[in-house]
Amino acid sequence: MDNIIQDFSENFIRHIEKYLDNLFEGEKKDISELIEIMQQDMDKLGREALAHVLEKMDQEIMESKERKKSWNIQARDMDKTLITQFGEVKYQRTYYASKNSEDTDYTYLVDDIFGIERYQRLDKGLELDLVEKAEEYSYQKAADMASKVVPLSKQTTLNKIKKLGKIDNRATDEKLEEKEKKKLKYLYIEADEDHISIQKKNRDEDEKDKSENKVTKLVYVHEGRQGARNKLKNVKFFSGIYNKSEDLWEEVLSYIDDIYDMDYIETIFLAGDGANWIKTGLKEIQKTKYVLDRYHLNKYVLKATGHYPKQRSNLWLGLNQAKIKWVRSTFKILSKEAENEEQKERVKEARNYIYSNWAGIENYANDPNSQVCSAEGHVSHVLASRMSSRPLAWSEDGADRMARLRVFKYNGGKKDDLFKLYEHKEKEKRIKMRTEKIIDHRKTLFPVAKETVPALRKGKVSGLQRAIRSLAF
Incomplete structure (x- = not known):
């Protein structure tokens, strides 16, 4: 020495x-x-x-x-x-x-x-650095950033993520033994999705041969908003590619049942854009009340009133007060003022969307305990910023792993937690x-x-x- x-x-x-x-x-x-x-x-x-x-x-x-x-x-x-x-x-x-x-x-x-x-080639600390950086960057950039001395390939990064396996959405949960369940009257669930490109072959990134879109679902549970910035209180994220929506909602229900006293809860507000998989949660989780996401509602209001902006405030007045007659009357005016088939079709599409989600509009307007939904923003930060905002194409398994890895990070997962997952997965x-x-x-x-x-x-x-x-x- x-x-x-x-x-x-x-x-x-x-x-x-x-x-x-x-x-x-x-x-x-x-x-x-x-x-x-x-x-x-x-x-x-x-x-x-x-x-x-x-x-x-x-x-x-x-x-x-x-x-x-x-x-x-x-x-x-x-x-x-x-x-x-x-x-x-x-x-x-x-x-x-x-x-x-x-x-x-x-x-x-x-x-x-x-x-x-x-057969280990990489130090485990370096492996974890690769995985951590892959949460934010492409596989090749993660490899370049993690090892500046020895060149590594994007395949090496992918292999380490595969080695980590399919991360459970509850991997960061604390031990529940002898822990008293929380007693809250109101609980909030918000849900949305990210559309990503899936390849025909089992490849993960940087390919032009894209075939179809796949939905990556995001659900998060929280206890309401707090502070000047409306930060979510005790938020818990769930994500992945689920062919059966019931499987996702079973995970969410299991979490709620483990953490909260279901008998004490009066209402669980479930907010979303009205997609069928989101409404499945109303059947799977008791005491839920549906709330329509205002972001998507606004998109359809703009669509309906694009040719007649003067009626926009009138339509919003009826929606905010949940007055169905007022809304119907406004749609009649919008249909009458439509000058061509394209405008009429837009009015019809917006009308059908609003009517099919009327319960969510009514619950938001009439229940003072309901809250606005920020699912669109969370999808952008948690999923889209890594998975769909850039021209990437994924394998289905790769997309599922990355979505779970992103959620692991937003649920508070650190490098030490990744190391524990490695230790659990490996059969040394x-x-x-x-x-x-x-x-x-x-x-x-x-x-x-x-x-x-x-x-x-x-x-x-x-x-x-x-x-x-x-x-x-």
């Missing part, structure tokens, strides 16, 4: 002083160049130090008395390459076979201790003995040296060398 640090220090000083000499000689330099020089040296130090730690640990395991009781050496100096944030770390380790006659276990004990899988082979018994803790792997970099004692001492000395001695 001393040699590694000495080599780093000498190269570090030499590279920086060369940069400074060029700067003082009048060459145009930028601070980013200096940062890059320092980063390259530190990455090299990280690679060499990590390889040294792994090989040193492997040596101690091999010499351990406890290891000799349970494991036979099968092969030595077996190569392994692990891609990390520092770059490619190459090291050698020992392959062992269990002495237990009933157990034919073969393994690399040092890899087991550090949690490195048999575990060694049969405790690692504490393999490693002799009576001696330290790296005794502290009084003088780690003797070379710094030589030659002319510069300000930079003094700074390095403070770290080295």
Whole structure:
């Protein structure tokens, strides 16, 4: 280890002083160049130090008395390459076979201790960085951002998302044991959808061969709005591609039943644009009252009054007061004033939409506990910004995974939570003995040296060398 640090220090000083000499000689330099020089040296130090730690640990395991009781050496100096944030770390380790006659276990004990899988190429921290960045960026851009030292492909990013699997919408829920259910009179559910392009073949992004649109559903439950910005209180998101809407609503109902006292609830307001899959929630969840999304209602008001804007306020007056006779009278005027078939068709389409969703209009107008719906905005932020606002085409499985990954983030999922999901999904082979018994803790792997970099004692001492000395001695 001393040699590694000495080599780093000498190269570090030499590279920086060369940069400074060029700067003082009048060459145009930028601070980013200096940062890059320092980063390259530190990455090299990280690679060499990590390889040294792994090989040193492997040596101690091999010499351990406890290891000799349970494991036979099968092969030595077996190569392994692990891609990390520092770059490619190459090291050698020992392959062992269990002495237990009933157990034919073969393994690399040092890899087991550090949690490195048999065929693992990427460090788990780097894998999680890929997944986190893929929540916001394309697979290739996520790969470029996560690993600046070793080039990675978009397929690598996709593989890590596949490895994570289908994330449960409730993956971030707290444990419910002995937790008292909340008692609220009113609860709110809002729902909308995002339309994405699905490919014929099982590919995920950046292809022109698009075939059909698929609906990615978004449902979220909350306890109302609070603050000047109307922030949703205790919001919980659900999303994915569901061929049966009932499956989605069963998840939502299960969540509500686990968190809230259903007997205490008086009304659950379900807001949406009137789509059939949203109205299915009225059948699946008791005590629900439908509220029509004002954003979509406004679209149809504009459609109906495009040729006669003077009647717009009149139509809104009837809608806001839920006066059906007033609305019908206004539609008669709009139909009469339509000058061609296209305008008449628009009036007819808007009228049919409003009449078929009249209960949602009436509930919003007459129930003081109902609230506006912000589903369109949430679909834009949670789903569309990553999945449909750019010219991407997905496989159905890829779209479902990404929708769930986005919801995982908006439900408060962090990097530590992703790591726990990885641990849960993986079926790692575990060694049969405790690692504490393999490693002799009576001696330290790296005794502290009084003088780690003797070379710094030589030659002319510069300000930079003094700074390095403070770290080295």
